[in-house]
Amino acid sequence: MPRREDPVTRPDAVVIGAGVIGASCAVHLAHAGLRVTVIDRGAAPGAGSTARATGGFRAQYATAINIRLSLLSRDRLRAFRDETGVDPQFQPVGYLWLATTAAGLAELRAAHALQRREGLAEATLLAPGDIPALNRFAALDGVVGGAWCPSDGVMRPTEILRGYLETAERLGVAMHWGEPAIAIERDPGRDPGRAAGPITAVVTPRATYATAIVVNATGAWAADTARLAGLDLPVTPLRRQVAITEPTAALPATFPMTIWDDGFHLRVRDGRVLLLRPTPGDPGDPWSTAVDPAWLDDIAATAPVRVPALRGVALDRAAAWAGLYEMSPDHHALLGWAPGCPNLLLVNGSSGHGVMHAPALGLLAAEIATLGAARTLDVHALRPSRFAEGDPIVGSALL
Numbered sequence: 001m002p003r004r005e006d007p008v009t010r011p012d013a014v015v016i017g018a019g020v021i022g023a024s025c026a027v028h029l030a031h032a033g034l035r036v037t038v039i040d041r042g043a044a045p046g047a048g049s050t051a052r053a054t055g056g057f058r059a060q061y062a063t064a065i066n067i068r069l070s071l072l073s074r075d076r077l078r079a080f081r082d083e084t085g086v087d088p089q090f091q092p093v094g095y096l097w098l099a100t101t102a103a104g105l106a107e108l109r110a111a112h113a114l115q116r117r118e119g120l121a122e123a124t125l126l127a128p129g130d131i132p133a134l135n136r137f138a139a140l141d142g143v144v145g146g147a148w149c150p151s152d153g154v155m156r157p158t159e160i161l162r163g164y165l166e167t168a169e170r171l172g173v174a175m176h177w178g179e180p181a182i183a184i185e186r187d188p189g190r191d192p193g194r195a196a197g198p199i200t201a202v203v204t205p206r207a208t209y210a211t212a213i214v215v216n217a218t219g220a221w222a223a224d225t226a227r228l229a230g231l232d233l234p235v236t237p238l239r240r241q242v243a244i245t246e247p248t249a250a251l252p253a254t255f256p257m258t259i260w261d262d263g264f265h266l267r268v269r270d271g272r273v274l275l276l277r278p279t280p281g282d283p284g285d286p287w288s289t290a291v292d293p294a295w296l297d298d299i300a301a302t303a304p305v306r307v308p309a310l311r312g313v314a315l316d317r318a319a320a321w322a323g324l325y326e327m328s329p330d331h332h333a334l335l336g337w338a339p340g341c342p343n344l345l346l347v348n349g350s351s352g353h354g355v356m357h358a359p360a361l362g363l364l365a366a367e368i369a370t371l372g373a374a375r376t377l378d379v380h381a382l383r384p385s386r387f388a389e390g391d392p393i394v395g396s397a398l399l
């Protein structure tokens, strides 16, 4: 049973990292009756990737577990305002996938069949002629088909984070900003030469928090955190850059999230257009969050070709930004106790889908911590040991 002494220095659970995933975990653990302390090295909320996310939400995925996580999260987002008092600004503007190759179309078809089997009844496949009714702005040169889901859309990551953090505080969660985890103490174990035992405390420059449960919710930095406990975690950073136009009325607020099969995608936010195209990251520095001017040139050249209404709409180059995805080897989250440490709960590696899946992951993590196993969903596929077992999740890299 978790200890129940001083809730500040002896909480039942310590959550390291107060991004959207740590905040969701804290709320769900507190709802389950645990005394929770959250530490984040940032001086204020939003120091990590959550504040840099663009806010896409979709259930159109190519693996059953990601579809299920999205459907569970969607339910939670629909109830979010009632539960937290904060509007997540979830707008189902739809998510439109455009295929330009036979292989891209085959991927969409296979994913669509799976989505229907998983209960995403409103997802449809599109012939090129169907597309203008959903998005009259997209140039259809070379487009051989598409996929559409009207209940996908956009949300406001920082509002979701705020909703969880305010709820956590109301539930009595102790929040400590500007406090990095600098050491994780483990029971040395009884037998010399044997692996270390459970974590006994999390150490910051200000305090030592003795605890029975530690949650690693440190996003792209999760492997560094695991290393404090002597563990290897296969989570690596990957830079994602975002271009943004000057304010424009060229596209309506209802413009659907639209994505081509080379990953180029765009959406409208606050009267500007956000444009992204994945790259392999900065080869010289995997932690770089600088925006590459040549990448911006490419976006500026591609945008008016894909969406002719953007001809003459300039990028606001100074406002472009980049952040870090938290990649796992199979691009799916790791959820469960860490192999080699019985009380370190991993909620890591969402691989760029962490905001949309945070409502589900926080709930499931709390179930694992307090009920012994996730009850709402079968999350066996996400077990952290799958890589060592040679059993990663197989699915499309884009979807």
Ligand SMILES: Cc1cc2nc3c(=O)[nH]c(=O)nc-3n(C[C@H](O)[C@H](O)[C@H](O)COP(=O)(O)OP(=O)(O)OC[C@H]3O[C@@H](n4cnc5c(N)ncnc54)[C@H](O)[C@@H]3O)c2cc1C
Binding pocket: 016, 017, 018, 019, 020, 021, 022, 023, 039, 040, 041, 042, 046, 047, 048, 049, 050, 051, 052, 053, 054, 055, 056, 057, 179, 180, 181, 182, 217, 218, 219, 220, 221, 225, 240, 241, 242, 322, 323, 324, 325, 326, 350, 351, 352, 353, 354, 355, 356, 357
């Ligand atoms: C450009 C971009 C666009 C994106 N778009 C989307 C999208 O459309 N939809 C979507 O769902 N997701 C999107 N994402 C991904 C999403 O941002 C992440 O999956 C999500 O924010 C992960 O949440 P997190 O709480 O795990 O990590 P973070 O928000 O990064 O939080 C981790 C926290 O851990 C703290 N921390 C790190 N190390 C320590 C330590 N040693 N001690 C204490 N604290 C520590 C950090 O300060 C940070 O606050 C996008 C990401 C980027 C970069």
